Amino acid sequence: MLKKGNTITYSGRNNRKDTMASKINSAVLKTAVLGLGRIAWHFHIPQITSNPGFELSAVVEPLPERLREAAEKFNPGACFATCEEMYAKQKPDLVVVASPTRFHREQVLQAFKNGCDVFCDKPLSLSLEETDEIIEAMHKSGRKLMVYQPHRVTAEASAIKAILSGGLLGKIYLIRHSVTNFNRRSDWQAFRKNGGGMLNNYGAHFIDQLLYLNQSSFRKISCELRAVATLGDADDVVKAVITAENGVIVDLDINMAAAHDMSPWYIAGSCGAAVFDSERKEWNLRYFEPAELEQINLQEGLAAANRAYGSGEKIPWKTKVIANKDFPDIDFYEKCREYFAGGHPPFVPVSETREVMRVISECRQDAG
Numbered sequence: 502m503l504k505k506g507n508t509i510t511y512s513g514r515n516n517r518k519d520t521m522a523s524k525i526n527s528a529v530l531k532t533a534v535l536g537l538g539r540i541a542w543h544f545h546i547p548q549i550t551s552n553p554g555f556e557l558s559a560v561v562e563p564l565p566e567r568l569r570e571a572a573e574k575f576n577p578g579a580c581f582a583t584c585e586e587m588y589a590k591q592k593p594d595l596v597v598v599a600s601p602t603r604f605h606r607e608q609v610l611q612a613f614k615n616g617c618d619v620f621c622d623k624p625l626s627l628s629l630e631e632t633d634e635i636i637e638a639m640h641k642s643g644r645k646l647m648v649y650q651p652h653r654v655t656a657e658a659s660a661i662k663a664i665l666s667g668g669l670l671g672k673i674y675l676i677r678h679s680v681t682n683f684n685r686r687s688d689w690q691a692f693r694k695n696g697g698g699m700l701n702n703y704g705a706h707f708i709d710q711l712l713y714l715n716q717s718s719f720r721k722i723s724c725e726l727r728a729v730a731t732l733g734d735a736d737d738v739v740k741a742v743i744t745a746e747n748g749v750i751v752d753l754d755i756n757m758a759a760a761h762d763m764s765p766w767y768i769a770g771s772c773g774a775a776v777f778d779s780e781r782k783e784w785n786l787r788y789f790e791p792a793e794l795e796q797i798n799l800q801e802g803l804a805a806a807n808r809a810y811g812s813g814e815k816i817p818w819k820t821k822v823i824a825n826k827d828f829p830d831i832d833f834y835e836k837c838r839e840y841f842a843g844g845h846p847p848f849v850p851v852s853e854t855r856e857v858m859r860v861i862s863e864c865r866q867d868a869g
C-alpha cells in the first residue's frame with residue numbers, strides 16, 4: 502500500500518511515442534457502466550458505443566425511467582437496477598463507475614471482487630483512507646484501475662506543456678489558475694454528505710491537471726474553503742496556495758460565487774510570463790532573452806545613486822502567441838484501450854491519483 506509521504510515519480514511517460522501498439526489485445530472489452538447521469542450519458546456511453554475496441558455489455562441505474570430510456574436504446578437484457586443483478590448475469594471485462602462519488606468505493610471494490618478492471622470517474626473516492634483501501638484491493642486482486650481525468654487531454658493542457666517545456670519563460674516559479682462562475686448549486690454535489698463541494702468536484706480535475714503539468718508532487722499546502730452561493734453546505738469557493746517539490750508556487754482558485762471572471766491562467770518564469778486569452782483561446786507570452794539584457798552594476802552603500810528609482814533599463818521584451826488549436830485532442834478511450842487491453846502503462850497511474858486525493862485531504866485539513 503502507498504503510504505503518506507511517498508514521493509511520486511512524474512516520469513513524463515505520458516509524452517512518449519507509442520511503441521507498444523502491437524501489445525494491445527485485439528479482443529473487444531465488454532464494458533459495464535454504473536450510473537446513467539450527465540457524465541455517463543453524454544461522455545462514457547457515446548465513447549464506448551463509438552469505439553470498436555469496446556462493447557457496452559451492461560448498464561446499472563436505480564432510476565426506473567432512466568433504465569427504461571437505456572432499454573429503448575440498447576439491449577434491454579443488459580439494463581440492471583443494481584450491481585448485484587448485473588454480476589449475477591455477466592462478468593464484464595471493464596466496469597466504468599459513473600455514479601455519485603459516495604458509491605465509488607463500494608462499487609470499485611465490488612468490481613475487483615467480481616474479477617473486473619475499473620475505469621472510475623473522478624474523484625476516486627470520498628477520502629484518502631478510502632483511496633488507500635481501493636489501492637490495496639487493486640494490488641491484492643491483481644486488477645487494473647484508472648481514473649478519468651479529462652483535463653490532461655485538452656488542447657489547453659497540451660499548450661501549457663509546450664509553454665512549460667519550451668524554455669522561453671526561464672525558470673518557472675508560479676502557475677496561477679482560476680476557474681470562475683456564479684452557480685447556486687442545488688444538486689447532490691451541493692452537499693458534503695454526498696462527497697459534493699468544489700474541492701472534491703473541480704479540485705479533483707485541476708489539482709490533477711496542475712500536478713500533471715508541473716510534474717512534481719505538492720509539499721506545502723494552504724487552503725481556504727467557503728460555502729457562499731450554494732444552496733447546500735458544501736464548499737463552492739476554494740482558494741489553495743501550494744508549493745511543489747520543484748519549488749513552483751501553485752495558486753488555484755475555484756470560485757463558483759464570482760460575479761466577475763478572474764483571468765484563468767498566469768504562468769510566470771524568471772524570463773517572462775504567459776497569460777491566456779479565453780476568447781481567442783490563445784496564449785500571449787512576453788519574455789526576454791537573458792543574453793540581451795544590459796549589464797547593471799550592483800550599487801554599494803546605502804544611498805541610491807542619483808536619487809533614482811530603479812536602474813532605468815529597458816527590458817528587450819519579445820512576444821509570442823501560442824494557439825490551443827495547434828494542439829490535437831487526445832482520445833481518452835484510446836488511452837483506456839492501451840492500458841486495459843494491452844501492455845501499456847496507465848495514462849493516469851494510481852500513484853498520481855493517490856497524490857490528488859492526498860492533496861485534497863490536506864487542503865480540507867488546512868481549511869479546518
Ligand SMILES: NC(=O)c1ccc[n+]([C@@H]2O[C@H](COP(=O)([O-])OP(=O)(O)OC[C@H]3O[C@@H](n4cnc5c(N)ncnc54)[C@H](O)[C@@H]3O)[C@@H](O)[C@H]2O)c1
Binds near residue numbers: 535538539567600622
Ligand atoms: N470527469 C468529468 O468531467 C466529470 C463530469 C461530471 C461528473 N463527474 C463525476 O462522475 C460521477 C457522476 O456525476 P454526474 O454529474 O454524472 O452525476 P448525475 O447526478 O448526473 O448522475 C448520477 C447518476 O447515477 C445514478 N445513481 C445513483 N445511485 C446509484 C448507484 N448506487 N449505482 C449506480 N448509479 C447510481 C443516478 O440515478 C444518476 O442517474 C461523480 O463522481 C462526478 O464527480 C466527472
